[in-house]
Amino acid sequence: MLNQIMQSRLRGVMLLGLILIFLPAFFANPFHYELAIQVGIVAATVVGLNLLVGFAGQISLGHAGFFGLGAYFSGIATGTYGWSSIPALVAGAIAVGVVAWIVGRPILRLKGHYLSMATLAVGFIIAIILENERALTGGPDGMSVPPLEVFGWQLSTFGRYSLFGLEISGVQAWYMVAGVLLVIATWFALNIIESPIGRALRSLKGSEVAAGVVGVNTTKYKSLVFVVSAVYASIMGGIYAHFQGFITPDLASFDFSIVLITMVVIGGMGSTFGVILGAVVIELLPQALADFQELEMAMFGLILMVTMIFMPKGLLPTLNSVVPNITRKKAAEVRHDSTG
Amino acid sequence: MTALVEVKGLDKVFGGVHAVEDVNFSVEAGKVYSVIGPNGAGKTTLLNLITGLYTPTKGEIRLGDESTARLTSNQLAERGMCRTFQHMQVCMNMTAIENVMLGLHLRFNSGLLATLFRLPSMRRNEALARERAAQLMDYVGCGDYLASEASAMSYGALKRLELARALAVDPKVILLDEPAAGLNATETAALEELIRKIAEQGVTVILVEHDMKLVMGISDQLLVLNYGRVLAEGTPEQISQNPDVIAAYLGG
Ligand SMILES: Nc1ncnc2c1ncn2[C@@H]1O[C@H](COP(=O)(O)OP(=O)(O)O)[C@@H](O)[C@H]1O
Ligand SMILES: [Mg+2]
Numbered sequence: 001m002l003n004q005i006m007q008s009r010l011r012g013v014m015l016l017g018l019i020l021i022f023l024p025a026f027f028a029n030p031f032h033y034e035l036a037i038q039v040g041i042v043a044a045t046v047v048g049l050n051l052l053v054g055f056a057g058q059i060s061l062g063h064a065g066f067f068g069l070g071a072y073f074s075g076i077a078t079g080t081y082g083w084s085s086i087p088a089l090v091a092g093a094i095a096v097g098v099v100a101w102i103v104g105r106p107i108l109r110l111k112g113h114y115l116s117m118a119t120l121a122v123g124f125i126i127a128i129i130l131e132n133e134r135a136l137t138g139g140p141d142g143m144s145v146p147p148l149e150v151f152g153w154q155l156s157t158f159g160r161y162s163l164f165g166l167e168i169s170g171v172q173a174w175y176m177v178a179g180v181l182l183v184i185a186t187w188f189a190l191n192i193i194e195s196p197i198g199r200a201l202r203s204l205k206g207s208e209v210a211a212g213v214v215g216v217n218t219t220k221y222k223s224l225v226f227v228v229s230a231v232y233a234s235i236m237g238g239i240y241a242h243f244q245g246f247i248t249p250d251l252a253s254f255d256f257s258i259v260l261i262t263m264v265v266i267g268g269m270g271s272t273f274g275v276i277l278g279a280v281v282i283e284l285l286p287q288a289l290a291d292f293q294e295l296e297m298a299m300f301g302l303i304l305m306v307t308m309i310f311m312p313k314g315l316l317p318t319l320n321s322v323v324p325n326i327t328r329k330k331a332a333e334v335r336h337d338s339t340g
Numbered sequence: 341m342t343a344l345v346e347v348k349g350l351d352k353v354f355g356g357v358h359a360v361e362d363v364n365f366s367v368e369a370g371k372v373y374s375v376i377g378p379n380g381a382g383k384t385t386l387l388n389l390i391t392g393l394y395t396p397t398k399g400e401i402r403l404g405d406e407s408t409a410r411l412t413s414n415q416l417a418e419r420g421m422c423r424t425f426q427h428m429q430v431c432m433n434m435t436a437i438e439n440v441m442l443g444l445h446l447r448f449n450s451g452l453l454a455t456l457f458r459l460p461s462m463r464r465n466e467a468l469a470r471e472r473a474a475q476l477m478d479y480v481g482c483g484d485y486l487a488s489e490a491s492a493m494s495y496g497a498l499k500r501l502e503l504a505r506a507l508a509v510d511p512k513v514i515l516l517d518e519p520a521a522g523l524n525a526t527e528t529a530a531l532e533e534l535i536r537k538i539a540e541q542g543v544t545v546i547l548v549e550h551d552m553k554l555v556m557g558i559s560d561q562l563l564v565l566n567y568g569r570v571l572a573e574g575t576p577e578q579i580s581q582n583p584d585v586i587a588a589y590l591g592g
């Protein structure tokens with residue numbers, strides 16, 4: 001039984017890794033790489049948000065705020081103060097974790113719409129601070145961020161690198177970074193879910209009362225998952241800042257928070273691989289429908305509504321339950337035909 | 341004579357409703373203590389007060405030497421108290437066995453780092469928890485559901501699952517709110533047997549139940565509530581002969 005779960009979790013992560021390895025075979029130009037990197041970074045963020053929303057049943061309509069904070073922390077620490085990237089990412093994650101813990105404690109007592117409103121306010125406040133602290137952040141005009149520095153390499157999308165004697169371009173190197181981070185983010189999330197901590201988190205959604213009477217400190221676990229999901233957002237925000245090389249307070253905007261939540265919902269709350277698929281779909285949709293750019297937010301709203309009405313479990317879990325049904329039906333038909 | 345649970349002058353008011361009013365009683369360790377009374381008498385409210393889900397308007401609750409009226413339910417679980425619910429509280433977003441493993445939360449927890457990296461210590465804990473949970477599911481008679489989702493279980497099986505989860509806390513005192521409600525005669529007989537076994541292992545049982553045959557057969561002591569107040573207290577024999585109780589409850 002335990003083995004089975006171990007194996008299925010391993011299998012999932014390995015499948016994800018394989019897809020990421022073979023995906024570039026379909027890339028025709030650097031733009032495809034850049035798109036994939038962006039999707040990967042956002043997907044890892046959503047995997048973290050899903051712990052809070054999909055598994056623990058809490059809501060955050062301000063999660064872009066933590067993404068933005070992480071982006072600006074990395075941007076300012078490396079750009080203005082000359083830190084190297086990894087210490088900046090780590091310090092940023094700690095700082096954002098502390099912020100999330102401080103704001104989370106009072107607001108996580110709230111439920112439902114009240115929690116939505118409070119997290120929404122948190123996101124707004126962060127965005128406003130980023131816009132107004134011009135001296136630090138450059139205000140609404142944004143700021144530029146130096147390339148990511150890993151193991152002594154300056155990783156720029158325009159660069160050229162050699163890895164084990166192989167010539168690779170900047171976007172290819174970045175693709176590897178984003179891919180590895182997405183796999184790690186997924187692996188950590190799956191490990192959390194299948195653990196005593198993960199059960200405590202899921203019990204917050206299943207029955208908070210039951211959680212309490214068996215000894216789960218519900219306040220503590222709500223704070224914990226809020227902080228963990230904020231740390232995911234912070235790190236991926238920092239990575240994103242290095243990748244884009246330029247950031248604006250839009251990263252912390254309400255619009256982006258809604259995009260993140262939409263990915264969780266359409267991907268299937270509580271399915272880690274589902275929300276990755278959700279991130280892929282929502283990130284690629286605007287590319288496919290480039291003509292409707294002004295209606296983007298309206299479209300997300302529509303997608304959100306349609307999903308909640310027709311696929312309340314989300315994309316992947318719905319596919320999961322529909323596909324076997326179809327095959328079973330086919331099998332039944334075949335049997336019917338052969339007997340009839 | 342050691343009182344494990346003691347309730348003194350307990351009051352709970354909801355808006356205009358006096359759900360529990362000046363209730364006093366004490367439960368000796370190792371006994372089966374039942375609370376009966378018509379619907380709306382305040383039985384569930386009383387359990388909610390004892391288990392930390394509600395804070396009393398007035399009065400005192402003691403568990404052993406400690407005053408517990410202000411403690412939360414998870415703090416009470418740490419002190420060896422657990423319960424089941426009249427309206428079942430099972431996590432339908434988990435498998436059956438995970439629900440029971442949730443009950444082992446205090447005993448087999450692992451830190452965040454051990455969890456993130458799935459260290460051997462964490463895996464060992466997890467295996468122990470799974471084994472213990474499976475034993476408990478067998479013990480309460482839902483061993484057939486070891487591989488089931490909670491949402492796939494029948495009503496009766498879910499009630500037993502809730503009991504297994506409460507036992508997983510390894511409680512000194514367990515509170516059961518109408519465990520026989522909705523069960524048929526065979527299931528009720530099995531439940532009676534199970535409660536007897538639990539009590540024999542030294543667990544103090546506080547039972548709220550409407551099934552008089554079950555209550556009279558199993559209880560050491562009974563408390564009768566009516567409109568939030570204590571109508572009578574005594575052994576099953578005393579209660580079944582009490583004229584007030586017969587008039588207010590047993591007779592009607
Ligand atoms: N949370 C609550 N809010 C308001 N009134 C309540 C609440 N819980 C119970 N009551 C009221 O308290 C009284 C006792 O209810 P309850 O304890 O559920 O009775 P019992 O379990 O004996 O049937 C009822 O009148 C009920 O409406
Ligand atoms: Mg009741």
